[in-house]
Amino acid sequence: MAKAIVEIKNVNKFYGDNHVVKDLNMEIAEGEFLSILGPSGCGKTTTLRMIAGFEQQTQGVITVEGERVENKEPFERNVNTVFQSYALFPHMNVTDNVAYGLKMKKVKKPEISERVENALSMVQLEGFGKRFPAQLSGGQRQRVAIARAIINNPRVLLLDEPLGALDMKLRKQMQIELKNLQKRLGITFVYVTHDQEEALTMSDRIAVMNDGVLEQIGVPADIYEKPATKFVADFIGETNIFEAIEVSADAAGQVALKSEIGEITGTDSEFSEGEIVYLSVRPEKTLLSAAPVSGYALRGTVRENIYIGTVTKTTVILQNGQEIRVANAAGSSVPEAGSALYVYWNPSDAVIIHSKSGKIIDAFENVDLSEYVEGSA
Amino acid sequence: MKQGSMFRKKTVPLLTMISPVTAWLILLIALPLLYMLVISFCGTDDSHNIVFRFTLKNYAKLFDPTILSIYSNSLIIALLTTVICILVAYPFAYIMASTTPFRKTLMMIFLMLPFWTNSVIRLYSWRTLLGVNGYINILLMKIGLIEAPIEMLFTRGAVVLGMVYTLLPFMVLPLLTVIDKLDGGLIEASGDLGAKPAQTFLHVTLPLTAPGIFAGSIMVFIPCLGYFFVSNLMGGGTSQLIGNVISRQFKEAFNWPYGAALAIMLILITLLIVKIYTKTGGSIDDLGVM
């Protein structure tokens, strides 16, 4: 990893009694695109605001370029923010909004107009200089907010759900543009979002937060394929999760586990007999078989098939009522609804998550399978 | 529908269609104003009776040098009062907008409390403070700052003080409204872009709260021209306002036509100021009078 430009060490933030950020440790590398991903209310904005210096952490240290943030006023920092609500100055036209930071730093007029023109063309807003924010569409305002921030050549750009207010199509387009912009400028982006797809497509690394806790930080492929916690497995993409006890392992690292309904199999390099773990398998790695598969005691009934273009999503109900989602690639055969099948997977496609708490929380409802299968006991 | 409304128009007598409010407005405001306008073009006989014969001499008298100097004195006092009100009310309203709800309510109570007492009575209390034998002089002499009492009452300064004291809430309230509405995100954005607090105030806060300053200025400036009782009590006649001259024509000189002409002139000045206000983008709604 390149040199860290932002360092967050043992940071805690309280609002009164509300513990909003819990013992956060994170290093953000120079020039990387880091997303902070998590559900609404998990402390993303608070974290970003602490890096920007708008909010003071209750405990811990935050440094930007090696200097403690709290020692500097916001206007002294080499960090700029693109606000969730854009926060464009309503009484200034686009040019004046974009020029604002340079004017405050007393940059010479000819240089300002040159850089404003540059910044506006970078966000494809040439010719919009005379318009006022009220005369712009949401997407255009978003671009102005970005131009207004990047014109100052910040070392770190903080973006708080910048595309949240845009419609899907514009969002996708802006995602690509932002990513390209970041590559071109080489600025470190800290990008807050609650949209896991957005984080996966744009980021160099993703920091997943939940309830004030950093659950996992890593490259998108690791976050997706090797979730470190049950929350991450659940939150990023779709997955099937089993709670199970590790029983035995063979020399190849293949592990036999006992789940509520019976034996399942996975791989684990940190096997420990008797430990309660979560096993997670993605729908596209989950397989169905008409005959029993050795190592898997997961009998179920197909409830429905939903065709969504690239894949057909099959829902299987296990004997204990758990819903299993299976994604069948286009062209592959799809089981008939109501048919009884066995669920299995490749042991290497299953991820075993070592839960710290180790207790069985989920209470599975028992469902009468005869509702779905004719003639089954 | 159209036919029905036409039918109504034809059968209902005109007068019954006037709402009670309109009737009151005509009776209490429009008719007296019209009467003033009419008599301002009339003269008087030796026993002060109004003589209904057209003349422009009342208006000619408005350009008398003494009257012109009273106009300019009025405008100076109104201007000073407005400026001081802005300087005092702005920080007050700003603190009020940014403090806790409890303190905000408390400040509001302190601001409005004096209004529960008649303003003439409140101004009298200033006299007991400022007078030659007043408490301030006594205090200053006690601590040895001055040897002899100084005349603070009956000066233009005292009149301005009385005006500011009387009219301050009219500046605070419109300012509070605009400052309350100010988006804190914009202040943060300004700081984020490298503006120092003073720059943020100058480039963001001030322009966005200017409508409140405008509205408050109108609410202070205009009454200032007419509040003759403030000048009477605090200035003791040393500082004449247009309002004083008008009041004297009606109550002492009994030259109603001349008083009416002075009043009409004051109304025209007021309308001109409001016109300038709306022309420069001000909104009548912000004044809170309609």
Ligand SMILES: Nc1ncnc2c1ncn2[C@@H]1O[C@H](COP(=O)(O)OP(=O)(O)O)[C@@H](O)[C@H]1O
């Ligand atoms: N200024 C504040 N005062 C009190 N509580 C706050 C404040 N800002 C945020 N919170 C609380 O902190 C938690 C995290 O908020 P936030 O960081 O905005 O979450 P996110 O951006 O991930 O949606 C929430 O429970 C929120 O209610």
Ligand SMILES: [Mg+2]
């Ligand atoms: Mg947020």
